[in-house]
Amino acid sequence: MATTATQAKPGEARAPGPTYQQAILRDSSPPPPAFLEDSYTFDSDADIPYTNYTSREYAQAEFEKLWPRVWQMACREEHIPEPGDFHVYDIGHLSAIVTRTPSGAIKAFVNACMHRGTALKLPDEWSYCESFRCPFHGWTFSLDGELIDLPEGWDFPHVTGDSHRLRELRVGTWGGFVFVNFDPHAESLETFLGVLPEHFRDFHIEDRYVETHVRKRLPVNWKAAEEAFMEAYHVKETHAGGREFSEPITTYDIFPPNVNRFIHTIGAHNPRRPVPLTEQQLLEQMWGRRGPADAACPTLPEGMTARDFYARHVQQQLGQQYDQDFSHYSTAQTLDSIEYFLFPNFFIFPGLSLPMAYRFRPDPQDPDYSYFDLYFLRPKHPENAPPPPPEPLLLDIQDSYTLAEGLGALGAVYDQDTDNMAAQTRGFKTCQKGGQTLGNYQESRIRHVHARVNDYVRG
Numbered sequence: 001m002a003t004t005a006t007q008a009k010p011g012e013a014r015a016p017g018p019t020y021q022q023a024i025l026r027d028s029s030p031p032p033p034a035f036l037e038d039s040y041t042f043d044s045d046a047d048i049p050y051t052n053y054t055s056r057e058y059a060q061a062e063f064e065k066l067w068p069r070v071w072q073m074a075c076r077e078e079h080i081p082e083p084g085d086f087h088v089y090d091i092g093h094l095s096a097i098v099t100r101t102p103s104g105a106i107k108a109f110v111n112a113c114m115h116r117g118t119a120l121k122l123p124d125e126w127s128y129c130e131s132f133r134c135p136f137h138g139w140t141f142s143l144d145g146e147l148i149d150l151p152e153g154w155d156f157p158h159v160t161g162d163s164h165r166l167r168e169l170r171v172g173t174w175g176g177f178v179f180v181n182f183d184p185h186a187e188s189l190e191t192f193l194g195v196l197p198e199h200f201r202d203f204h205i206e207d208r209y210v211e212t213h214v215r216k217r218l219p220v221n222w223k224a225a226e227e228a229f230m231e232a233y234h235v236k237e238t239h240a241g242g243r244e245f246s247e248p249i250t251t252y253d254i255f256p257p258n259v260n261r262f263i264h265t266i267g268a269h270n271p272r273r274p275v276p277l278t279e280q281q282l283l284e285q286m287w288g289r290r291g292p293a294d295a296a297c298p299t300l301p302e303g304m305t306a307r308d309f310y311a312r313h314v315q316q317q318l319g320q321q322y323d324q325d326f327s328h329y330s331t332a333q334t335l336d337s338i339e340y341f342l343f344p345n346f347f348i349f350p351g352l353s354l355p356m357a358y359r360f361r362p363d364p365q366d367p368d369y370s371y372f373d374l375y376f377l378r379p380k381h382p383e384n385a386p387p388p389p390p391e392p393l394l395l396d397i398q399d400s401y402t403l404a405e406g407l408g409a410l411g412a413v414y415d416q417d418t419d420n421m422a423a424q425t426r427g428f429k430t431c432q433k434g435g436q437t438l439g440n441y442q443e444s445r446i447r448h449v450h451a452r453v454n455d456y457v458r459g
């Protein structure tokens with residue numbers, strides 16, 4: 001077995017070659033300071049029990065102790081632009097109606113009638129109404145939650161508009177996303193977000209719009225589903241058939257308590273290649289995989305790196321497509337896969353060419369299944385109103401991401417990511433080892449997720 005485990009202490013070893021921070025300092029444009037931060041500490045190398053994924057008791061503990069207490073992304077602000085627009089967010093057996101009130105404020109209510117509990121709106125419903133009218137006996141609540149119509153009120157002298165208001169939930173916004181929290185005593189969203197606002201200062205994600213939205217059912221526990229996107233260790237085998245490509249050089253960072261990230265290079269030299277590619281060959285490789293199919297790869301100007309050249313090309317191409325100037329983005333901001341995670345279930349990529357957000361949710365009935373919302377967020381035009389957000393394209397387990405036209409060539413990549421999931425669920429149950437073994441560095445974000453879930457489940 002080949003290993004490179006030469007470190008003095010666990011967690012100190014790094015892949016051969018430059019670190020991500022060293023690699024991007026070769027770019028002609030300075031990266032944002034946050035990209036140069038290195039925030040890793042070794043925690044443990046103990047196995048992660050498979051029961052964290054498979055046990056119904058563990059899932060039940062998550063539903064009782066985790067999900068009711070954490071901030072979760074419910075929708076984008078542009079999903080509810082006008083008073084009366086509403087969006088239902090469901091997590092486990094909890095359900096929230098997020099709405100825009102007549103004053104323009106965003107509020108969230110428990111999705112249950114104050115008479116006999118009937119859910120007022122359907123799961124994941126996204127629509128418009130003038131008030132929330134219960135389909136059972138017609139109790140009606142204003143957009144501010146007040147009980148405004150009580151049929152046959154003579155029988156309810158003990159009920160007033162105020163005594164039976166809809167239960168209001170904590171709500172907060174950041175970057176154009178609307179978050180809800182079912183815990184009235186939760187810390188503020190601002191505190192929960194930790195470093196995110198500071199790290200995203202240059203990206204203005206509040207000025208993006210949802211271009212594509214796909215929701216897929218996955219045959220694996222929600223944690224394993226999101227963990228499939230938390231490391232670049234799988235790239236060579238899952239996406240490149242075992243071959244070496246030019247990437248990635250990756251930084252993995254934990255920003256306690258709730259944020260972690262990876263950033264990996266696109267188009268940098270691969271230190272694992274015995275004979276390094278020339279910069280022209282690097283450009284040809286990127287062009288072949290990502291460039292326009294109908295145009296030959298250009299010759300790299302003297303003294304320019306493939307990354308810098310290709311970043312300018314991407315800025316121009318997206319600039320034309322979205323009628324904007326992206327030349328202020330650095331090479332790393334333009335090209336790299338910049339993935340931030342907010343515990344417990346939200347990912348956001350603020351980069352220019354990989355502009356995604358992910359949200360994962362457990363199946364309330366079965367810990368072996370989950371739901372994955374995938375969004376593409378593009379920069380809004382400074383003057384022209386963006387198109388309204390699309391209805392999500394719903395994919396079942398067997399459906400290919402290539403059905404989602406908006407994903408382009410990435411559809412096949414998401415198929416590769418999700419094709420391993422059923423096998424992982426089967427393996428969890430037959431593997432006699434009892435738990436999964438993680439790399440100390442490359443899989444540190446996965447350990448972080450489990451540590452945080454355990455904080456809630458056992459705490």
Ligand code: FES
Pocket residue numbers: 113114115116117118134135136137138139
């Ligand atoms: S349960 Fe809603 S009006 Fe009766």
Ligand SMILES: [Fe+2]
Pocket residue numbers: 228229234235238239417
């Ligand atoms: Fe992947």
